[in-house]
Amino acid sequence: MAYSDKVIDHAENPRNVGTLDKEDPNVGTGLVGAPACGDVMRLQIRVSDEGIIEDAKFKTFGCGSAIASSSLATEWLKGKTVAEAEAIKNVQIVEELNLPPVKIHCSVLAEDAIKSAIDDYRKKQEARRAVTTTTPAVSS
Amino acid sequence: MAIQLPIFMDYHSTTPVDPRVLEEMLPFFTGTFGNAASRSHVFGWKAEEAVEHGRERVARLIGAQSPKEIVFTSGATESDNLAIKGVAEFYRDKGDHIVTTVIEHKAVLDTCKRLEKQGFRVTYLGVDKDGLVDPDDVKRAITDKTILVSVMLANNEVGTIQPLEAIGVITRERGVLLHTDAVQGVGKTAFDVEKMHVDLASLTAHKMYGPKGVGALYVRRSKPRVRLVAQMDGGGHERGMRSGTLNVTGIVGFGKAAEIMKDEANEECARILGLRERLRAKILATLDEVHLNGSLEHRLPGNLNLSFAFVEGEGLMMAIKDVAVSSGSACTSSSLEPSYVLRAMGLGDELAHSSIRFGLGRFNTEEEVDFVADLMIRKVNKLRDLSPLYEMHKEGIDLQSVQWAAH
Numbered sequence: 001m002a003y004s005d006k007v008i009d010h011a012e013n014p015r016n017v018g019t020l021d022k023e024d025p026n027v028g029t030g031l032v033g034a035p036a037c038g039d040v041m042r043l044q045i046r047v048s049d050e051g052i053i054e055d056a057k058f059k060t061f062g063c064g065s066a067i068a069s070s071s072l073a074t075e076w077l078k079g080k081t082v083a084e085a086e087a088i089k090n091v092q093i094v095e096e097l098n099l100p101p102v103k104i105h106c107s108v109l110a111e112d113a114i115k116s117a118i119d120d121y122r123k124k125q126e127a128r129r130a131v132t133t134t135t136p137a138v139s140s
Numbered sequence: 141m142a143i144q145l146p147i148f149m150d151y152h153s154t155t156p157v158d159p160r161v162l163e164e165m166l167p168f169f170t171g172t173f174g175n176a177a178s179r180s181h182v183f184g185w186k187a188e189e190a191v192e193h194g195r196e197r198v199a200r201l202i203g204a205q206s207p208k209e210i211v212f213t214s215g216a217t218e219s220d221n222l223a224i225k226g227v228a229e230f231y232r233d234k235g236d237h238i239v240t241t242v243i244e245h246k247a248v249l250d251t252c253k254r255l256e257k258q259g260f261r262v263t264y265l266g267v268d269k270d271g272l273v274d275p276d277d278v279k280r281a282i283t284d285k286t287i288l289v290s291v292m293l294a295n296n297e298v299g300t301i302q303p304l305e306a307i308g309v310i311t312r313e314r315g316v317l318l319h320t321d322a323v324q325g326v327g328k329t330a331f332d333v334e335k336m337h338v339d340l341a342s343l344t345a346h347k348m349y350g351p352k353g354v355g356a357l358y359v360r361r362s363k364p365r366v367r368l369v370a371q372m373d374g375g376g377h378e379r380g381m382r383s384g385t386l387n388v389t390g391i392v393g394f395g396k397a398a399e400i401m402k403d404e405a406n407e408e409c410a411r412i413l414g415l416r417e418r419l420r421a422k423i424l425a426t427l428d429e430v431h432l433n434g435s436l437e438h439r440l441p442g443n444l445n446l447s448f449a450f451v452e453g454e455g456l457m458m459a460i461k462d463v464a465v466s467s468g469s470a471c472t473s474s475s476l477e478p479s480y481v482l483r484a485m486g487l488g489d490e491l492a493h494s495s496i497r498f499g500l501g502r503f504n505t506e507e508e509v510d511f512v513a514d515l516m517i518r519k520v521n522k523l524r525d526l527s528p529l530y531e532m533h534k535e536g537i538d539l540q541s542v543q544w545a546a547h
Binding site for chain 1: 450454455458469478489490525526527529530539544545
């Protein structure tokens with residue numbers, strides 16, 4: 001199976017590899033996949049108070065297409081609003097990277113990772129709002 | 141000497157034709173091009189003579205008593221099919237049970253599955269964690285309805301050499317035929333059909349520096365005389381067991397390749413074992429969490445199958461794209477299932493996904509081994525920096541205890 005130039009480029013020079021502080025309330029972490037299935041993606045976003053994704057990082061255990069899909073996803077996420085990020089679909093990744101049918105699951109996993117990171121971020125924000133709204137009630 | 145890229149380290153998949161083999165083949169493409177079955181003119185006679193010379197050389201390599209015991213085929217897949225289906229069909233009245241192992245090549249496994257659909261019963265023996273079949277399991281599996289036992293000489297993925305001699309004693313004693321797919325082992329480990337009581341053996345030229353498209357089935361002619369039903373109808377070539385015009389050039393090449401193997405195997409195996417051990421030592425000295433798959437003791441000299449934990453095999457192969465190796469990772473197959481051989485040895489799927497098979501052979505050099513070892517170390521480290529699993533492992537998280545969202 002031949003890889004597309006874009007997959008090779010991302011796999012050889014992955015963008016935004018790294019780790020954000022998962023305890024930071026502005027950071028959302030998505031961990032999807034399973035070692036036994038041969039791919040695990042961890043995708044993280046840091047969202048500004050204005051709701052803009054200002055940073056995105058990933059680490060992926062998987063084939064070149066899985067690494068490329070998550071690397072591309074982090075590139076796309078930066079600068080987007082959470083709502084815009086949520087609208088990213090796996091077919092866009094398939095098209096951009098020219099993934100063959102057998103590798104479509106890599107793009108699905110990347111979409112899942114984005115959604116999972118956003119979910120995590122929202123949960124943290126809700127928890128924080130709950131804390132800030134209840135705090136005055138307690139003190140009064 | 142500068143390293144030539146890409147480097148071929150996948151000698152289990154195939155081998156290049158040795159220049160000495162090619163040289164002997166060339167005249168048979170143009171000048172001496174006759175049909176070995178033509179009895180009426182010199183073109184045919186010369187072709188037949190060349191075929192018989194090839195037959196003798198192949199017979200000698202495996203210790204056959206007579207060249208007549210060699211039936212030329214298109215390759216080992218055909219030989220496996222002919223041996224198993226041919227015997228099953230011929231001896232059906234005697235019994236309907238076949239014993240084989242779960243780590244056989246698909247040419248054996250799928251042939252057995254087809255026979256099961258036709259009413260035969262097949263016992264698939266497991267292997268231990270080292271990838272070895274227990275002869276006692278063979279003994280226990282044989283019933284009075286068993287007609288054939290098929291166990292490979294050496295495994296194509298993990299290079300384990302099976303205790304064929306011990307199995308041969310059992311099958312001979314019980315009056316059951318023994319077939320072996322000897323493709324990976326011939327010339328790389330001791331193999332003698334007499335000493336091992338083998339009754340049928342599948343061989344192929346392209347795994348021993350001969351051309352692709354030619355193989356052989358050894359069919360014992362005495363004590364016992366093995367009979368089988370031809371699987372192809374036609375001109376009755378090869379004593380009626382395999383019709384079809386003989387691949388004269390291929391057989392000439394196969395014969396020469398067999399002769400070289402016989403003459404040089406000892407020296408070659410020692411050299412290749414040295415290279416393999418050099419590669420293994422270098423990698424293991426530098427990288428942590430690398431697992432050897434399969435027995436180290438009972439192993440082909442050129443085989444090294446390692447799992448690089450926390451790194452996925454296909455991703456790793458892509459990272460070392462100047463080196464041709466293979467992987468038990470699911471991602472390299474269309475089935476998306478990891479290697480059934482590694483699974484049979486009890487290896488977890490995650491380590492199967494992380495496996496790389498190095499196959500060293502005749503034309504590899506020490507410089508290549510050093511280059512590959514250094515490249516592997518660099519790329520595994522790079523991919524581990526990229527791996528969430530390695531990070532979790534380093535943080536002391538037990539990956540087995542994590543609830544993964546399997547997909």
